[in-house]
Amino acid sequence: MSDARKQPIWLEIMKILIQNGRLIDPASGLDQTCDIAIAAGRIVGVNRVPPDFAPKRVVDATGCIVLPGLVDLAARLREPGHEHEGMLESEMAAAVAGGVTSLVCPPDTDPVLDEPGLVEMLKFRAEKLHQSRLFPLGALTRNLAGEVLTEMAELTESGCVGFGQAEVPLASTQVLQRALQYAATFGYTVWLRPQEMHLGKGVAASGPLATRLGLSGVPVAAETIALHTIFELLKTTGARVHLCRISSAAGVDLIRRAKAEGLKVTADVSINSLHLTDVDIGFFDSRARLSPPLRQQRDRDALNAALADGTIDALVSDHTPVDEDAKTLPFAEAEPGATGLELLLSLALKWSRDSGVPLQRALAVVTAEPARVLGNALGTLQASVGQIVEGGVGDLCIFDPQAAWTVQDDALRSQGKHTPFSGYELPGRVRMTLVGGQIAFDRG
Numbered sequence: 043m044s045d046a047r048k049q050p051i052w053l054e055i056m057k058i059l060i061q062n063g064r065l066i067d068p069a070s071g072l073d074q075t076c077d078i079a080i081a082a083g084r085i086v087g088v089n090r091v092p093p094d095f096a097p098k099r100v101v102d103a104t105g106c107i108v109l110p111g112l113v114d115l116a117a118r119l120r121e122p123g124h125e126h127e128g129m130l131e132s133e134m135a136a137a138v139a140g141g142v143t144s145l146v147c148p149p150d151t152d153p154v155l156d157e158p159g160l161v162e163m164l165k166f167r168a169e170k171l172h173q174s175r176l177f178p179l180g181a182l183t184r185n186l187a188g189e190v191l192t193e194m195a196e197l198t199e200s201g202c203v204g205f206g207q208a209e210v211p212l213a214s215t216q217v218l219q220r221a222l223q224y225a226a227t228f229g230y231t232v233w234l235r236p237q238e239m240h241l242g243k244g245v246a247a248s249g250p251l252a253t254r255l256g257l258s259g260v261p262v263a264a265e266t267i268a269l270h271t272i273f274e275l276l277k278t279t280g281a282r283v284h285l286c287r288i289s290s291a292a293g294v295d296l297i298r299r300a301k302a303e304g305l306k307v308t309a310d311v312s313i314n315s316l317h318l319t320d321v322d323i324g325f326f327d328s329r330a331r332l333s334p335p336l337r338q339q340r341d342r343d344a345l346n347a348a349l350a351d352g353t354i355d356a357l358v359s360d361h362t363p364v365d366e367d368a369k370t371l372p373f374a375e376a377e378p379g380a381t382g383l384e385l386l387l388s389l390a391l392k393w394s395r396d397s398g399v400p401l402q403r404a405l406a407v408v409t410a411e412p413a414r415v416l417g418n419a420l421g422t423l424q425a426s427v428g429q430i431v432e433g434g435v436g437d438l439c440i441f442d443p444q445a446a447w448t449v450q451d452d453a454l455r456s457q458g459k460h461t462p463f464s465g466y467e468l469p470g471r472v473r474m475t476l477v478g479g480q481i482a483f484d485r486g
Contacts, residue, residue: 058100058481059079059099060438061077065088068110068403069406070429070431076088083436085432085434101474103440105444108438109438109441110428110429111475113142113143113144114358114361116361117133118362120457124151135173136381136456139472139475140387143438149205155180158197172477172482174482181205182205191224204233206233211235211238211268219275219278225281226280229282244335245335246320251323255326265290273300276307277303282306287311288345289315289335289336294353297354308356309356310354310412312358313382313385313390314332315334316342317463319336319338321339346397355411357407357408359383359386362458379460383456389468390405391468392469410428412428437478440472447467448467449464471485
């Protein structure tokens with residue numbers, strides 16, 4: 043795929059022809075070897091090239107899979123306010139290197155995304171980079187303090203796709219009820235990470251390992267109590283809620299029941315909880331200091347099954363870059379979080395390989411399914427993000443499914459170099475990422 047370039051990659055607004063790739067589009071079920079023609083940022087031909095199409099660049103994708111650009115529902119970019127841990131430039135570069143063309147960032151920046159001007163500034167900065175599409179979440183309450191609701195209508199107009207509290211739990215059930223009532227009235231989605239405020243203050247999952255290591259525990263009840271509360275309020279408000287980073291088997295059972303009752307609920311799980319357990323903490327390895335904490339084998343098995351059968355809708359990177367000083371501390375004092383944008387696709391493929399889940403499903407949970415979660419919030423992009431369709435935007439990921447690579451901290455493009463998957467050999471290597479018909483990443 044290497045090709046001499048006389049201008050920066052992001053300036054390559056041209057007609058592009060992708061040939062001989064295996065196109066997999068989970069949204070439509072399409073899986074066949076065919077060509078894709080792109081012009082003016084849009085897909086103008088799938089399995090057929092317009093007769094007058096004269097490409098300026100031809101990409102030979104033989105042996106590769108051509109996939110809709112990945113959609114990641116949980117990625118902290120650390121800007122504004124935490125530039126020592128990550129900046130838009132580094133984290134957006136990490137995103138396109140991982141095939142991620144659309145990402146959702148939570149509102150816990152500094153300052154918090156609770157004012158339209160802050161959201162507009164962040165989106166403007168991201169758009170200037172010509173890399174992944176950024177979809178911010180607005181703060182549900184002012185300064186995430188849990189007391190006064192934000193101006194959701196104004197934040198929506200400025201570009202927010204939903205509203206949440208990030209990792210800050212709401213102490214007041216009444217405030218949550220009012221937020222859900224307001225969101226339901228205007229069709230907004232509330233994004234919540236279910237955690238009971240007082241039970242969720244530990245640093246590891248409650249269990250024999252946390253006890254043996256002397257670490258304060260977070261019981262499963264911290265998640266299930268919050269879920270019970272949310273579901274009871276949904277029954278009376280009719281609001282739509284997206285549940286972020288489910289971590290327990292008991293939580294999965296409650297979500298399955300809520301969906302069966304017809305509640306407007308979607309959910310995601312992080313790559314960390316899908317693949318790892320509390321045993322991976324090892325001897326106080328702070329790279330496994332995560333939020334939510336890694337739980338036991340039975341929880342991981344339940345999360346795997348739930349993602350496979352659709353109880354859990356999407357797989358997310360939970361990308362949270364942490365700097366060296368905050369991570370190289372005793373486990374209980376280390377800042378929770380790990381880099382994940384560059385690992386999302388490969389860990390979805392690993393899940394498929396290890397669990398026997400069909401490849402279509404494994405790719406759907408990082409493309410079509412998260413796009414469906416965003417739904418109407420995508421606006422004019424709704425008909426094309428997370429899928430390959432003629433007339434849709436040219437957001438594509440081309441990867442080699444046979445290429446294996448080893449996760450090396452220093453080779454990651456993210457400013458955050460810490461991941462519990464360090465040293466893992468993973469399947470699938472991104473060769474090229476296109477965003478809006480522009481080549482945003484080319485491994486060459």
